[in-house]
Amino acid sequence: MSDAKPMLFCQNVSIRYKVGDFKNIGLKEWVMRRLTGRYRVVDFWADRDVSFEVRRGDMLGIIGTNGAGKSTLLKAVSGIMEPTKGRIVRRGKVSALLELGSGFDSDLTVKENAYLRGAMLGYTRKFMNEAYPYIIDFAELKEFEDRTFKQLSSGMKARLAFAIASLVKPEILILDEVLAVGDGAFRKKSEAKMKEIIRGGAATILVTHSLAQVRAMCNKVLWLDKGRQVEFTDDVDGCCARYEAFLSKPSGPVRGGGR
Amino acid sequence: MLGKLKQHQFLFEELVKRDFKKKYKRTILGMGWSVLMPLLTLLVMKVVFEQFFGRNMKHYTTYLFCGNLLFCWFSEATNAGMRSLYRNASIFTKVNVPKYLFLFSGSIQTLINFVLTLCVFFVFCALDHVTFTWKFVLLLYPMLTLLVFNMGVGLILSALYMFFRDLDYLWGVFLQLLMYGSAIFYTIDKMPAKTQVVFACNPVYRHIAYFREVVLSGAVPSLETHLTLAGVAVAAFAVGAWMYRHYNTRFLYYV
Numbered sequence: 001m002s003d004a005k006p007m008l009f010c011q012n013v014s015i016r017y018k019v020g021d022f023k024n025i026g027l028k029e030w031v032m033r034r035l036t037g038r039y040r041v042v043d044f045w046a047d048r049d050v051s052f053e054v055r056r057g058d059m060l061g062i063i064g065t066n067g068a069g070k071s072t073l074l075k076a077v078s079g080i081m082e083p084t085k086g087r088i089v090r091r092g093k094v095s096a097l098l099e100l101g102s103g104f105d106s107d108l109t110v111k112e113n114a115y116l117r118g119a120m121l122g123y124t125r126k127f128m129n130e131a132y133p134y135i136i137d138f139a140e141l142k143e144f145e146d147r148t149f150k151q152l153s154s155g156m157k158a159r160l161a162f163a164i165a166s167l168v169k170p171e172i173l174i175l176d177e178v179l180a181v182g183d184g185a186f187r188k189k190s191e192a193k194m195k196e197i198i199r200g201g202a203a204t205i206l207v208t209h210s211l212a213q214v215r216a217m218c219n220k221v222l223w224l225d226k227g228r229q230v231e232f233t234d235d236v237d238g239c240c241a242r243y244e245a246f247l248s249k250p251s252g253p254v255r256g257g258g259r
Numbered sequence: 260m261l262g263k264l265k266q267h268q269f270l271f272e273e274l275v276k277r278d279f280k281k282k283y284k285r286t287i288l289g290m291g292w293s294v295l296m297p298l299l300t301l302l303v304m305k306v307v308f309e310q311f312f313g314r315n316m317k318h319y320t321t322y323l324f325c326g327n328l329l330f331c332w333f334s335e336a337t338n339a340g341m342r343s344l345y346r347n348a349s350i351f352t353k354v355n356v357p358k359y360l361f362l363f364s365g366s367i368q369t370l371i372n373f374v375l376t377l378c379v380f381f382v383f384c385a386l387d388h389v390t391f392t393w394k395f396v397l398l399l400y401p402m403l404t405l406l407v408f409n410m411g412v413g414l415i416l417s418a419l420y421m422f423f424r425d426l427d428y429l430w431g432v433f434l435q436l437l438m439y440g441s442a443i444f445y446t447i448d449k450m451p452a453k454t455q456v457v458f459a460c461n462p463v464y465r466h467i468a469y470f471r472e473v474v475l476s477g478a479v480p481s482l483e484t485h486l487t488l489a490g491v492a493v494a495a496f497a498v499g500a501w502m503y504r505h506y507n508t509r510f511l512y513y514v
Contacts, residue, residue: 018512026425075511079355082508096354103349107281116277119270120354128269 005091006053007203008077008172013086015047015072045227046072049086052222052232054172054203061218061236062207063243068224070207074174077205092171092203095121104157106150110141113149117164131167138193139163140186159186166193173197173204191217211240263357270356274364282368294375297331308444316446318475321387325470326443328373328380329401333409333463334434336369340413341420341427348514358510359503362413370406384474394473400485401469407492408462414499418506421513441467462491 020041025033033039047069054060062070075081076088078096103120104113114135118128136142139159144152152160175194194217198204208214214221214236221239223230225246233239283289304323305313313319340362344351347361384391420426440457441464447455458464465488472480 023513025423027423027429028425030423075352080352080508081511094355103353105277105281108277112273112277112280116270116273119267119273120350120356123269125269125272 006055006089007058007091008054008094008205009089009091010050010052010073010077011087011089013047013050013073013076013083013088014045015069015076015081016084017044017046017072018042019044047076047083047224047227048229050222050224050229051086052220052229054205054220056203057198058220059198059204059206059218060220060222061214062205062222062224063209063211063214063240064224064230065247067226069227070224071176073224074176074205074207077172078174090172093122094172094174095165095168095170096174096176104149104161107148109146109148110136110152110160111145114160114164117161121165121168123167135160135163135167138166138189155183155186162190162193166190166197168197169200170197170202173202174207175204176207211244215240267357267360271360271364274360275367278364278368279371290375293372294379297327297376298379300331301327304444312445318387318389321384321389321474322446322471323444324380324383325474326441326467328376329405329467329470330438330441330443330463331376332369332373332405333412333466334438335372336366336409337412337416337430337434338427339365339369340409341416341430343413344417344510345420345424345514348510352511352514358507359414359500362410362417366406366410366413369409373402389474390477392477394477394479397473397479398470401466401488404488404492405466408466408488408495411492411495411497411499414503415495418499418502418510421506421510437461437463440464443467462488462495465491 018041030039050069050073052060062073064070072081074096076083077090078094079090080096103117105116108116111132114132115125115128118131119125123131136145139156139162141152141156141160144156149157194204198217206213206218218236220232220234221236222232223239223243231239231242283293301320301324304327305320308323309319313323316322343361343365344358347358350356351358351361416426416430440461442458447458465484469480469484469488472478
């Protein structure tokens with residue numbers, strides 16, 4: 001049941017990143033470099049001319065090697081960054097679960113972090129009060145409720161993050177490598193939950209390195225390589241096969257650092 | 260901005276709570292400490308300077324405290340404010356939230372601290388036999404303008420701090436200069452008129468002078484003073500707000 005209008009629509013999106021000497025330099029260093037002409041900032045196109053659309057009920061998988069521009073693209077989709085060129089149309093609230101385990105405060109307890117995260121995701125306090133027992137139950141962290149976050153394992157953090165985030169009734173949901181965390185049992189549970197959300201009518205974008213996951217869950221694929229769009233297709237199996245072939249080529253893809 | 264603030268009220272409250280818990284480390288003593296610090300500075304100044312500057316002055320302790328109270332607030336608020344955006348980089352690089360919330364939450368923190376110290380200040384006034392009049396209500400005015408001014412400077416500094424990570428050293432030096440230029444432990448009325456103009460240009464000093472005028476002289480400061488305080492505060496805030504707007508999506512590159 002796809003609507004006529006896409007929930008999310010990206011048209012020729014290009015995103016320019018600045019890289020170079022400007023990061024982590026102090027004022028005096030900056031002045032020195034300006035004076036001696038050694039100040040270099042290089043423009044770097046993280047994404048060039050990417051176009052795709054996602055409709056209600058769709059699950060789009062974004063694949064590509066490190067540094068392909070996946071994370072940057074998601075940042076633009078979620079509104080943290082603005083595309084340098086092109087346009088992004090969102091018809092609904094975007095909830096992004098990027099790098100789930102991070103962004104928590106290590107000095108706060110599980111409960112406090114849960115509320116803070118809920119607030120960040122735009123929930124109301126009333127909603128959080130009602131949902132909290134469920135969250136802690138789903139994350140299986142009942143006995144850790146009052147521990148500070150630094151005492152938790154990264155798997156536990158990701159579990160909590162997922163439990164909170166999965167409560168969104170998002171219109172557009174963005175998942176960045178989220179499903180790859182947790183042990184087998186939790187993974188099953190979270191995948192079931194994800195499917196429930198997708199069935200609920202949301203449009204979902206999943207970024208992952210696991211092709212098995214893409215094959216199992218997605219009905220569309222976007223393949224990026226060094227910022228350029230290689231394919232956007234609903235031939236999931238075909239695209240995954242071509243991507244696998246690309247990965248195993250003797251010259252191999254250049255693995256850069258992802259951002 | 261206010262509409263957005265309302266929309267993010269829950270997040271704001273949670274941020275305030277977080278900052279509060281982190282700052283005082285969940286201890287009553289933690290709160291005591293932060294009041295104790297300005298008191299200790301006050302004590303040191305009293306011991307060192309009373310012989311030089313306080314001999315012929317009535318209520319020297321109160322005079323000193325007025326300066327300390329406001330200057331400490333300014334220094335604390337701007338120092339904490341400067342780092343507020345950077346410290347929350349892990350949040351705003353992942354979730355799209357209004358970035359000024361971090362600074363505002365820190366401002367609430369330092370405001371609480373200030374109010375606690377203010378209570379001690381009034382106790383000291385009583386001990387120093389200062390006459391309390393209805394005019395003390397006027398003190399709310401410079402508190403409000405200094406709050407806005409602190410937030411404005413905090414916005415500017417926190418934006419700049421994203422680009423220049425050594426700003427804190429420079430700001431520390433500047434604060435020291437400003438401290439000596441705020442006439443905290445001496446008076447300026449015997450100085451040449453030209454020098455007095457320099458002091459009049461220092462917003463922190465103007466706030467301190469307002470306090471002293473009300474508390475020590477029982478007078479109502481001039482209209483010009485009121486306008487200056489408000490003007491400076493609004494100007495600083497406007498510049499800060501503009502910077503946040505302008506660099507909103509660009510801060511990301513610098514993390």
